[in-house]
Amino acid sequence: MTTSGTASFNLDLAEIAEEAWERLGGMEIRTGYDLRTTRRSLNLLTVEWANRGIHLWTIEQGSVALVPGQINYTIPADTIDLLDHVIRTGTGQNQTDINISRISNSTYSTIPNKNATGRPIQVWIDRQRDNPEINVWPTPDESQDYTFVYWRLRRIQDAGTGGTKTMDIPFRFLNCMVAGLAYYLSMKLPVEPQRRMELKADYEQQLQMAQDEDRVKAPMRLVPRQSYV
Numbered sequence: 001m002t003t004s005g006t007a008s009f010n011l012d013l014a015e016i017a018e019e020a021w022e023r024l025g026g027m028e029i030r031t032g033y034d035l036r037t038t039r040r041s042l043n044l045l046t047v048e049w050a051n052r053g054i055h056l057w058t059i060e061q062g063s064v065a066l067v068p069g070q071i072n073y074t075i076p077a078d079t080i081d082l083l084d085h086v087i088r089t090g091t092g093q094n095q096t097d098i099n100i101s102r103i104s105n106s107t108y109s110t111i112p113n114k115n116a117t118g119r120p121i122q123v124w125i126d127r128q129r130d131n132p133e134i135n136v137w138p139t140p141d142e143s144q145d146y147t148f149v150y151w152r153l154r155r156i157q158d159a160g161t162g163g164t165k166t167m168d169i170p171f172r173f174l175n176c177m178v179a180g181l182a183y184y185l186s187m188k189l190p191v192e193p194q195r196r197m198e199l200k201a202d203y204e205q206q207l208q209m210a211q212d213e214d215r216v217k218a219p220m221r222l223v224p225r226q227s228y229v
Contacts, residue, residue: 010166011174016181019178019182021038021185023182024185025192038181045180058080058154063149066146073135073148074133075134075150075152079132079152080152082134086098086099100136101123102124105126108122108135111137118138118139119141120139120140120146121137123136123137123148124137172213176203176210179199183202186199
């Protein structure tokens with residue numbers, strides 16, 4: 001027997017919705033409102049995932065060119081948080097990335113002179129509702145060009161308005177998304193309580209398996225800190 005020779009299976013939004021409704025017990029999408037409420041539940045599901053932890057496919061690198069004398073800078077509005085960041089100087093073979101430490105709001109507020117200039121060594125990430133910002137300290141001086149390079153965790157893209165688009169997830173999370181959507185729908189539709197609990201248990205199991213696989217597999221090296229007496 002020969003195999004298909006392809007590995008491109010995916011589901012668009014309409015197919016995800018249909019599969020989720022069928023898992024409720026053979027229900028079908030019959031009206032425009034059915035699709036609209038399904039899309040809303042799907043978007044809320046991705047919001048839940050943002051609170052569940054780090055998803056590797058949503059990590060993106062970005063950069064901000066620092067301006068001498070400027071403290072505050074905006075970062076993309078769909079940023080959930082920054083995971084790592086450095087100050088980059090130079091270019092090409094002369095490029096150097098230097099660690100910049102993240103500090104809290106309370107620590108930043110206690111800095112006596114926030115306008116002191118030099119190479120930035122600390123950053124406060126102001127996680128505002130709509131427009132997240134960074135505040136660097138010291139304020140960049142004019143001795144050289146500085147670039148704030150970061151790796152951010154972005155939001156999962158919305159379901160959109162049509163039914164033919166694919167979701168912003170790797171194929172490994174398809175079953176998890178369908179299971180989660182089915183559970184979310186079961187809380188709004190006339191589904192037996194026992195069935196609802198089964199859907200919840202299946203969703204948690206599928207999510208756990210997907211998250212266990214979606215992780216960095218590089219070895220971790222721990223170095224004990226030296227103490228001096």
